[in-house]
Amino acid sequence: MIMEQYTEENTYVVDLGEINSAADIIFNLSSILDNSEARNKKICLKLGNADLNQAQILSIKSLINGINSILSSIDTKSAETEKVALSLGIIVSNVSPENITEVNPEVPYKTAEEFKNETQAEIQEEIKETEAQEYNENQEIIKEGTENPEEIKEEEIQIPTTEEQVNIEDKNQLQDELEVIFGPDPAKTSIFNMEVPKNMYEEKEGLTDIIVPEQEYTKEDIELESFPTKYIKQTIRSGQVINYEGNIVIIGDCHPGCEISAFGDITVWGVLSGIAHAGSGGNQKARVRALKMNAIQLRIANCYSRRPDSLNTVYVEKTNSFTPEEARIINGEIVVFKIND
Amino acid sequence: MAGRVIVITSGKGGVGKTTTSANIGTALAKNGHSVVLIDTDIGLRNLDLLLGLENRIVYTLVDVVEERCKLKQALVKDKKNPNLCLLAAAQTRDKSSVSAEQLKKITDKLKKDYDFILVDCPAGIEQGFQTAIAGASEAIVVTTPEMSAVRDADRIIGLLEAAEGIDSYKLLINRVRPNMIKSNDMMSVEDVENILSCQKIGVIPEDTGIITSTNRGEPIVNNEKSLAGKAYINVARRINGEEVPFLDIDEPKDIVGKLKKFLSGLGKHGKEQ
Numbered sequence: 001m002i003m004e005q006y007t008e009e010n011t012y013v014v015d016l017g018e019i020n021s022a023a024d025i026i027f028n029l030s031s032i033l034d035n036s037e038a039r040n041k042k043i044c045l046k047l048g049n050a051d052l053n054q055a056q057i058l059s060i061k062s063l064i065n066g067i068n069s070i071l072s073s074i075d076t077k078s079a080e081t082e083k084v085a086l087s088l089g090i091i092v093s094n095v096s097p098e099n100i101t102e103v104n105p106e107v108p109y110k111t112a113e114e115f116k117n118e119t120q121a122e123i124q125e126e127i128k129e130t131e132a133q134e135y136n137e138n139q140e141i142i143k144e145g146t147e148n149p150e151e152i153k154e155e156e157i158q159i160p161t162t163e164e165q166v167n168i169e170d171k172n173q174l175q176d177e178l179e180v181i182f183g184p185d186p187a188k189t190s191i192f193n194m195e196v197p198k199n200m201y202e203e204k205e206g207l208t209d210i211i212v213p214e215q216e217y218t219k220e221d222i223e224l225e226s227f228p229t230k231y232i233k234q235t236i237r238s239g240q241v242i243n244y245e246g247n248i249v250i251i252g253d254c255h256p257g258c259e260i261s262a263f264g265d266i267t268v269w270g271v272l273s274g275i276a277h278a279g280s281g282g283n284q285k286a287r288v289r290a291l292k293m294n295a296i297q298l299r300i301a302n303c304y305s306r307r308p309d310s311l312n313t314v315y316v317e318k319t320n321s322f323t324p325e326e327a328r329i330i331n332g333e334i335v336v337f338k339i340n341d
Numbered sequence: 342m343a344g345r346v347i348v349i350t351s352g353k354g355g356v357g358k359t360t361t362s363a364n365i366g367t368a369l370a371k372n373g374h375s376v377v378l379i380d381t382d383i384g385l386r387n388l389d390l391l392l393g394l395e396n397r398i399v400y401t402l403v404d405v406v407e408e409r410c411k412l413k414q415a416l417v418k419d420k421k422n423p424n425l426c427l428l429a430a431a432q433t434r435d436k437s438s439v440s441a442e443q444l445k446k447i448t449d450k451l452k453k454d455y456d457f458i459l460v461d462c463p464a465g466i467e468q469g470f471q472t473a474i475a476g477a478s479e480a481i482v483v484t485t486p487e488m489s490a491v492r493d494a495d496r497i498i499g500l501l502e503a504a505e506g507i508d509s510y511k512l513l514i515n516r517v518r519p520n521m522i523k524s525n526d527m528m529s530v531e532d533v534e535n536i537l538s539c540q541k542i543g544v545i546p547e548d549t550g551i552i553t554s555t556n557r558g559e560p561i562v563n564n565e566k567s568l569a570g571k572a573y574i575n576v577a578r579r580i581n582g583e584e585v586p587f588l589d590i591d592e593p594k595d596i597v598g599k600l601k602k603f604l605s606g607l608g609k610h611g612k613e614q
Contacts, residue, residue, distance in 0.1 A: 239384060241433045256395070257432045296396045306396040309420070 011072065012041040017048040022056045029060060033067050042072035051080040057088060073281075086219055091245070091263075091281060108308035109298055109327065109334045220285040227264035236260065236274065245281070256296055265289070271318065275299070284329050289339075292318075293325035298334050300327065305334040344375075344452040347459050347580070348477035350501075352493030354464035356485045357515040360551060360561075362461040363391040364570070365481075367560040368577035370425035374456040377416065379428045379448070381473040382463040383438055386430040392419060393558025394427055403431035403438045405447060412450060421563070426455075436468050441475035448476030457580075466500060474501065480510040481542060486517055486528040491536055498539060511542035513576065518547045519591045543576035545569050546590040 014032055019025050025047065032038065043064050052060075057074075064071045073091040076082055082092045227246040236242065236250060238257030247264035258274035260266055263281040265288070272290035277299035279286025284301045297306050324339045349362045359382070366378045380388040383403065389395045400415035405428070412428075419425035428447075431438065444460075451458050462473035474480065480501050484494035494512070501507045514530050521527035528536075530544050548569035554561040561570040562577075568590060575585045 239432050259433055297399075304399065309393065309396070 011044055012038050012069070013044045013046065014038075015046040017046050020048060020050045022050055022052050025050060025052070026056070026059060026063070030063055033063060033069075038069060039067050041069045043069050044072055045074045047074060047076040047078070047081060049077050051078045052076075052084065053080075054084050054088065057081070057084055057090070061088070061090075109305035109336055220283050223281075223283055224264050224285055229264075235270075238274075243280075254290075261299075262286070278327075286328075288327040289324065291322040291324050293327065293336050295327075298327050298336075300329050300334055303329050303332065303334050344455045345457055345479060346448045346452060346477045347457065347479045347481060348462050348474050348507075349459060349481045349483060350462035350470065350473065350497055351464065351483040351490070352466060352497040353484075353490045356483050356490050357545070357551075358464070358483050359387050359391055359461055360555065361481070361483050361513060361515065361545075361573070362459050363388060363560045364562045364573040365577050365580065366425055366457075366459050367392075367419070367422065368562045368574045369457050369459075369580065370419070370422045371562065371574075372577060372581065373424065374581070375424050375426075375454070376457045376459065377426045377428060377451050377455045379444075379458065379460045380430040381439070381444065381460055381469060383430040383469070384432065384435045385463070386432050388461050389417075389427060389429045390558060391555055391560065392425075392427060394419065394429075395558070398427075398429045401429050401431040402444075402447075403434050406439050406443045412447065436463065436472065439472055441472045444472050445476040466496065470497075470500070474504055474507060476506075478506055478508050480507050481513050482510055482537075482539070483513045483515055484533065484537075485515050486522070486530070486533055488528075491528070491533055495537055498537060510539065512537060512539045513543045513545065514541060515545045516547045517544055517590060542579050543572060544587055544590060545572045545576075546588075 014029060016025050016028055019028060029045075045060070061071050071090060074081070074085045076085070076092065085092045224247075229247040229249060230244045231249050231251070232242065233251040235252040236254040236258045238255050241259045241261075242248060242250075243261050245263045247267070248260060248262040249267045249269070250260070251269045253270035254260060254268055254272045254274045254276070256273045259277070260268075260274065261277035261280040263279065263283065263286075265286050266276050266278045268276075268288075268290040270290070271292040271294055272288070273294045273296065275297045276288045276295050278288045279301040280299075282301050284303075286300055288295070288298055288300065295307060297304065299305075325336050326339055327334055327336045329335075349358050349365070351358050359380075362378055362380075366376045370376045378388060378392075379402065380386050381402070382388070389398055394417050397417050400410040402415070404410045405412050405415045415428055416426040417429065419427070448458050448460070458476075460473050460477055463469035482494050482497055482501070484490045498510060501510050512534065514533055517530060518527055522529045530541065534541055546568050548561065548567055550561055550564060550567045551569060554564065561567050562573050564570050568588070572588050572590070575588055578585045
């Protein structure tokens with residue numbers, strides 16, 4: 001069987017990475033979900049190159065909801081699936097470790113001074129114009145966007161629905177469409193032909209209107225702003241790992257040998273000397289901030305950079321005045337800015 | 342030709358296992374051999390620091406074992422020497438993450454492509470030690486001329502003799518201070534050899550340059566003036582099967598002593614002729 005399951009913090013991982021046909025994915029998934037271990041869990045679904053459309057992902061979601069579990073995240077290599085899943089409010093992580101090494105590891109991160117002369121003007125414009133404008137434009141979208149996931153959740157709770165809730169007409173219509181998607185194999189379609197409730201199905205059309213697919217940044221900005229934040233008031237020492245599906249704020253130093261990874265931003269009120277991975281869920285807009293940036297490695301989304309060898313010192317001098325620094329992705333590379341104002 | 346897997350171990354901590362691994366590895370690579378250094382001190386890794394490769398590590402031994410990456414991806418190339426690779430240990434895990442069989446699999450794989458695989462063993466005789474020696478066929482036991490280190494080395498040699506797969510083991514005596522030996526404050530190299538009844542492969546003099554080299558992330562064999570560096574280069578040549586005379590580490594500081602040494606050296610030379 002092509003699956004791999006381990007339970008960690010109530011998460012159940014289903015690996016269907018080697019299956020490329022949508023129908024087979026759903027067929028395999030349904031047989032895996034029969035296992036009682038999968039009940040009442042957060043399901044993390046690993047997919048390979050398969051392109052899934054909205055209806056297919058919704059079917060998967062309802063299958064999972066049917067056993068009182070939640071589809072917590074999807075791991076996919078397909079851009080199409082990623083787009084659709086994001087538009088449905090599902091967390092997508094496509095930053096497999098292999099993606100990180102594709103970036104040349106020999107590139108040390110640039111300091112702002114190196115970068116300023118070339119691109120400062122452009123960046124300023126970018127920040128001022130695009131962010132300001134588009135932020136305003138997206139205010140309404142954000143409001144709607146934050147409401148909708150809750151709506152979905154409410155409906156998720158109603159599931160599993162009985163057949164009675166689905167009108168016969170809708171059911172027929174649904175089955176027709178499913179046949180178009182997966183082919184007329186009755187054995188396979190029967191698994192989900194009634195698991196998709198009527199209201200869920202309508203929802204899909206509403207959701208697509210909210211996210212504007214042509215502006216990629218909006219989706220990431222919305223994601224960033226909706227993340228919860230974790231506060232940690234302690235020194236993070238060598239060997240300690242902090243993972244959080246949101247933003248992390250650390251009041252204290254991060255010593256070499258520690259690893260911090262967050263789906264959103266990482267802010268360190270102290271010296272950052274360990275490894276920091278912001279946007280570990282794939283969010284390219286995530287940033288790393290620190291009073292003193294001395295990180296061995298900085299990773300943002302699928303970008304990777306290491307500390308320049310010239311900065312390999314025994315320890316960092318702690319002075320009374322720090323200049324806060326911020327790292328972000330610009331044109332596909334990580335740049336560290338000093339925040340002077 | 343299959344490569345040789347050598348484990349560098351000691352039992353006691355702080356005697357210079359990691360320094361020895363880094364320097365012998367670098368010296369072998371400098372002589373044109375392809376070398377992989379494996380750090381098995383999971384949770385307390387230091388080998389990367391000594392080589393100055395700390396900021397280049399993306400994948401570790403644990404990632405390879407848990408199949409999150411390929412073996413080749415986890416090998417970090419040295420800055421200066423393309424013949425030298427490092428397979429780093431994970432800092433955020435513990436010794437139980439890698440089993441003896443898993444490490445043996447990795448060393449067996451590496452054997453095919455590299456001349457030397459040096460395994461840096463953690464201190465102690467527990468699971469970490471058992472894991473580190475699993476894939477090795479040779480061992481270098483590092484000790485210092487102190488009673489505690491010698492006792493621990495004796496224990497380790499006993500375990501190595503009992504272990505399957507270890508065909509030969511040699512002794513490396515580290516941090517030797519000729520002046521203290523002269524004044525009878527320290528065990529001599531011969532004493533240590535006699536106590537352990539084990540053949541030595543090298544004698545490394547105490548050198549303050551080691552501290553600087555560790556802090557800079559630059560192995561001391563790259564410093565041609567250092568006596569310890571020379572001694573490590575000789576060890577590397579002996580590992581490779583060459584017969585190299587042991588370095589005269591006796592280094593008097595005052596001019597009279599230097600002159601005496603020079604004259605006695607002349608005398609010896611004359612006698613031999």
